[in-house]
Amino acid sequence: MKNTIIRSGLETLYFSGLHHWMRPLVGGVGTILTLHHVRPPRASRFQPNRLLEISPAFFERLLRRLRRSRNDLITLDEMHQRMVSGNHKRRFVCVTFDDGYRDNLRWAYPLLKKYDVPFGLYIPTSFPDRLGDLWWVALEAVIARNTRIGLTIDGKDRFFECGTVREKRQLYAEVYGWLRSMKSESELRRVVRDLAARHGVDMEIVCEDECMSWEEISEMAADPLCTIGAHTVNHMMLKKLDTEQAVRAEMEMSRSVIEAALGRRPQHLAYPVGDPTSAGPREFRIAAELGFKTAVTTRPGVIFRAHREHLTALPRISVNGEFQSQRYMKVLMSGAATALWNGFKRVNAA
Numbered sequence: 001m002k003n004t005i006i007r008s009g010l011e012t013l014y015f016s017g018l019h020h021w022m023r024p025l026v027g028g029v030g031t032i033l034t035l036h037h038v039r040p041p042r043a044s045r046f047q048p049n050r051l052l053e054i055s056p057a058f059f060e061r062l063l064r065r066l067r068r069s070r071n072d073l074i075t076l077d078e079m080h081q082r083m084v085s086g087n088h089k090r091r092f093v094c095v096t097f098d099d100g101y102r103d104n105l106r107w108a109y110p111l112l113k114k115y116d117v118p119f120g121l122y123i124p125t126s127f128p129d130r131l132g133d134l135w136w137v138a139l140e141a142v143i144a145r146n147t148r149i150g151l152t153i154d155g156k157d158r159f160f161e162c163g164t165v166r167e168k169r170q171l172y173a174e175v176y177g178w179l180r181s182m183k184s185e186s187e188l189r190r191v192v193r194d195l196a197a198r199h200g201v202d203m204e205i206v207c208e209d210e211c212m213s214w215e216e217i218s219e220m221a222a223d224p225l226c227t228i229g230a231h232t233v234n235h236m237m238l239k240k241l242d243t244e245q246a247v248r249a250e251m252e253m254s255r256s257v258i259e260a261a262l263g264r265r266p267q268h269l270a271y272p273v274g275d276p277t278s279a280g281p282r283e284f285r286i287a288a289e290l291g292f293k294t295a296v297t298t299r300p301g302v303i304f305r306a307h308r309e310h311l312t313a314l315p316r317i318s319v320n321g322e323f324q325s326q327r328y329m330k331v332l333m334s335g336a337a338t339a340l341w342n343g344f345k346r347v348n349a350a
């Protein structure tokens, strides 16, 4: 339902030409794109995480169009340089990938090389260390592979039917919402680990199947097109951590581990999950104090000059698998849709 509303809003902005006219007002100085998986579509009708993946064919069309556009495709360092110096003669686009999925190497990287496009790759170090909890993937696997699941909620065992696609979708949405609303992330992790163990899903294998190893990451990192960024150690929603010290440790440790593994110290950071429930003013301040040049959220928006004062609270535009259309990308990158969503507020660092 929500997707239908967003889709018709984007269509309206496109076909009315409004996005085109609004652009000088709302287009800002550039855009940072967020990508996760790039891989051929799978057939299953139950794919609750589909928004996190786009097809290689769509990605190639996007890169080709960006190359022909009047945008400069630049590295995160170059973006930082432009922001600090205020040199915005041309609009920029930064392409970034979160989490370090193996399909990035297999499907996205050849296309990035073909079109000579610089990109950032934000790595949560527990993923290549094979200690990562990809809890949203594990939850999908548990519900996909079972027709009935058991969950302990407030100390009571409860059972849920999930035999049909409809039941699976509904159950995923409910459990996901419940997990995301938990106050503590360690509780979330405990619940999913328990669920996975009870229903035959090995979380270590999920991590190995989905994520690049350090060898694979270093293959990409060796390319001057690639900038490795930090994405914390354990991919926690930092805002939910009790102490400032814990937040600091997540950011600092990931930087040290990446430096030890790849020989280069990351200068850029992405907050895990990255929405306002996961990263707020405390996290923005700590990232700045730790000396990260830039840090990105998943709050939707384009970049304005005024972000110069908020370089550790940058918005991005998500390349969403539910909206794989060049029309939508044009509207999103024009800044028109996000200006409407954000009530024309340019900077949101609160």
Ligand SMILES: [Zn+2]
Residues within 6 Å of the ligand: 098, 099, 231, 235, 271, 272, 273
């Ligand atoms: Zn992430």
